[in-house]
Amino acid sequence: MKVVGQGLPRVEILEKVTGQSVFGADVRLPGPILFGKILGSPHAHARIRSIDTSKAERLPGVKAVVTAQDLPPVRFGRFVRDEEYFARTKVRLVGDRIAAVAALDEETAEEALRLIKVDYEVLPQVTDALEAMRQGAPLIHEEYDQYHAISMMEGRKGNICYHKETVQGDIARGFQEADRIFEHRFYAPMVHQTYIEPHAVLARVDAAGKVTVWVPTQAQFFIRQSVAEIFQLPLIKVRVIPTEIGGGFGGKMLPTVEPAAVALARKSGMAVQIVMSRAEDFQVANPRHPCHMRYKTGVKLDGTIVAREVEVALGTGAYCGIGAVTSQRAEMLAAGPYRIPNVKIDVYCVYTNHANCGPYRAPAGPQLAFASESQIDIIARELDLDPVEIRLKNAIQEGDQTPACGGPLESVHAKETLLKAAEAAGWGAKPREKNRGRGIALGYWLVGGYASSAGVKLNEDGTVTVMTGVVDLSGTVTSLGQIVAEVLGIELDDVHVRTADSDFAPHSTISAGSQALRSMGTATKMAAEEVKKQIMELAADKLEAETSDLVVEGKRIYVRGSIEKGLSLGQVAQLSLMHERGPIVSIQSSSHFPNQPAFSAHVTDVEVDPETGGVKILRYVAAQDVGTAINPLSVTGQIQGSVMQGLGQALSEACVFANGKMRNPTFLDYKIFSSLDAPRVEVHLVEQAAGDGPFGAKGIGEPSIIPVPAAVANAVRDAVGVTIFDLPLSAERVRMAMREKITQR
C-alpha cells in the first residue's frame, strides 16, 4: 500500500497552525450577533412556583427572553423521554435550564439574567447513586413510569432509570468450584472531558423559518434530530453546520446550548451566539458517570477464574441522557477480557440530582477496568502469580464470547497485546528501588458502528472530492482521504475531503464510539471502488481493452504492458461528461457493524513520595491492537492523548460537589495534566488487519483510556504495598492509605 499506512499530516492542519480554523465561537455573520445566556437553577432539586421575566424583558438592549412557554411541550431523550429543554415545574440539578436571554452585549445579557425572578420550593436532594436507590430516597422523576421509553429500558423503578441482570453459566456453582473468593468495592467519581473549547453555538432563523445552527459537535445528525424534535420541525427546516471542534471526547454529542440559541433566534429574529463559560461547562455539560462497583471473583489456586459477580451503580444524573448506553457498555465490559464460565452482572443506572452524565471516551470503561484489573492484581499477589501470567491464563481468545457482547468475537488479540506491552516495558526486570513500582493492566473495548454513507466524485481535472458528513476529531477525515487515494492510485494531495453540513452530506455516523473510521471509512472505500469501476469501464471502452487488463496508477489509467496506451484521470473525467454515462460519482452506504474487540495493555513505572503520597509517572508504555493503522501519526497521537486523559482520571481529576454545586469548576482546582506532569507515552502498535474495517483498521480512540487508572493503581500497590479502592489516587489518599495500610475492605 502506498498511501494507507503513511503518517501524513492532517488535511486541515495548515488552517489550524495559522489560526484560520473556524471553531464554535469564531463564526461571524453579516449584521449584529446577539449574546445569549442561559439562566440555570441554583438548587439541585426544587419545585418551580413561578417565573417572572417581565423586568428582564424591559431592560434596554435585551432582544429576547425565552422560557418553557416559548417551546412546544415536548419531552425528549434518546432512550426515555425524561427531559424538557427548559424546566416547567421542577428543576433536578444545579444549572437545570430555566430561561435564556439574548442582548446586544454580554453585560446586558448577564444583567437580564439577574432580573429574572424565580420562586422555588426547595426539595430534599440526592446526589449519590446508592443513596438514590434506597427506600424513601427523594424521587427525582415522580411520573417516571409514565414517560415514553424504548423497549431496552428494563427494570425502571423509583430512581432506577434502568437495571439489567446479565447471566452466563451458573454463578452459584462457579463460586462452589472456586478455591478462593475475593470481594472488593470500588468507586470512581465523576470526571469531566474538559475539551479546551467550551460548548458554543450560533443560531439564525431565516425569513422562511429555516433554522441554521453552527456548532462544534461530534454528531451533526444527532443535533439536527434533537433541534427538530424540540421545536417540532421537519428535518429539512434545520441545518446543522459543524464547525471545527476543539475537542469532544464524547462530550459534544447531545444538545446543550443549541436549543436555547434557536429559541432566542426565533423570538428575536436575529442571530444569537451562546458560549458557555468554563464553570458552566463543568457544571452541566454531560461528564463521565460516577460509578460504584462491587466485584466478587472466584478462582482456582492456579489462577483460573471460575466465577465473577459484578454489581455496578452508575449515577446518571438528573436525566437519562446516554446512561442506558453506558449501562450496556458496563454489561459488556464488567467481567473483563477474560474467559469466565460463570458470570453474573447487575448494572443499575440511577437518577441523581447532578448533571446528566454523558458519553466520555469509553463510557464506563476506565471505571470498570480500575476495579476489575485492580482485583486481578490483588488475586495474583495472593496466589503468588505473576500479573502477566494470570492475565494470559484467562485472556479471551478468537471466537470467545463475553457477556452481552452479541456473538463470537473475531480478531481477538488480547494475548498479543499484553505480551507486546510486557516485552516493550521489559516486564521481567522490574525496578527495585524503594517506593518505586510497576503495574500492568489489560483493557478492551467493543467497537460497533452505526450506518454511514459517503460520496466520491471525479472532478474534471482528475482530482477527487469526498462527500462526507463525519466530523473530524482525531484525523478521521484525513484517513478517509488516504483510503480514497489508495483505492484510486492517487496521492492524498489529489483528494479534497472536508466535513459537509447536514443539508449536503449524505447521512453520516457519529464521531464517537471509536467507530467513525470503521463505519464511514467502509462507506467511503465502497464509493471509491465504485468510482474506480466507472473509470475502468469508460477507459476500457475508449482504449478498446478489457477492464481486467487496465492499471490505475499515478493519475493515469493504461493497458497493462503498454504504458503509453492510456488516459489520464482528467481525460477520463472529461470524456465522462460527453459520454452517455455522465459524470463519474458514487454514493455508497455501510450498515450496522457487529461488535469487534480492540485491546490495549499498559505498563507504567511510578515513584511514590513517602512524605506526601504524591505519585510520579516515571515511564508509560501503551500497546494497542489497532488492526491496520491507516495513519500511524494520527493513531499514535490519539493513543498518547488518551493515556494522558486517563492519567488525570487516575491521579488528579474529580468533580467535587457540595449540595449539587460543583466546587472546583476551574482548571486550577480541577487538575488535568499539564506538560510538566506528562510522561512521554511510548506507543507500540499491534497491527493485524482485522475483519470488516477499511483495509483492516480497528477503532482506536477509546481502548487506550481504559486500562490507565488500573495500571497506575497496580503500580502504586507494587511500589508501596497499599491498595486504593477509590479514584483518583490523589497524594492525600495514597498518603492516608500508606499510613493506615488499608489493604482490604
Next chain:
Amino acid sequence: MAEMKKRLRVTINGERYEKEVSPATSLLDFLRTDLNLTGTKEGCGEGECGACSVILDGRLVDSCLILAVEADGQEIQTIEGVGRHGRLHPLQKAFAEKGAAQCGYCTPGMIMAAKYLLDHNPSPTPEQALEAIAGNLCRCTGYGSIVDAILSAAKER
C-alpha cells in the same frame, strides 16, 4: 452601559489600529470581537489554560487577563502574525509535520508560547520546551509531539 469609551492605539502584527474600547474589555475580547482576529482562543477566561496566549511588547501573556486599555501604545503579536505572507514559521511547519495539533484549539496559544521560547532561547532542551508550555493546556496530544515540534523547529531556524 453608557460607560466612557477609551481611545486605544496598538500595533498588532505590524498593523496600526486606533479604536474606541470600553475600559472593561479584555485584550482577548478586543482581538476577537472588535477586530475579528479569531485565531486567539478562549478556553477558560481566567488565565488557567493558555489558549489566549499572545506576545505583548515581548512578554508572553494570557490576553484574557489583560484589559485592552492596558495594551495602549504597545505591540501585540498574535497567531495571525506568525509566518506571514503565506510563508509558514518553522514552528507552524513542525507542528503540522509532528502531529502536534490535533483538535487545534490550543494550537494558536501553544505556538505563541513556543515562539516566545525560541525568540529568547534558540536551542532549548526538552525540559525547557516542557517548561515553556506549562501554562498551555492541551487535552488531545499528551504534549510529547508538541515538544518534538518545538525542538525540530529550533533546529530548522
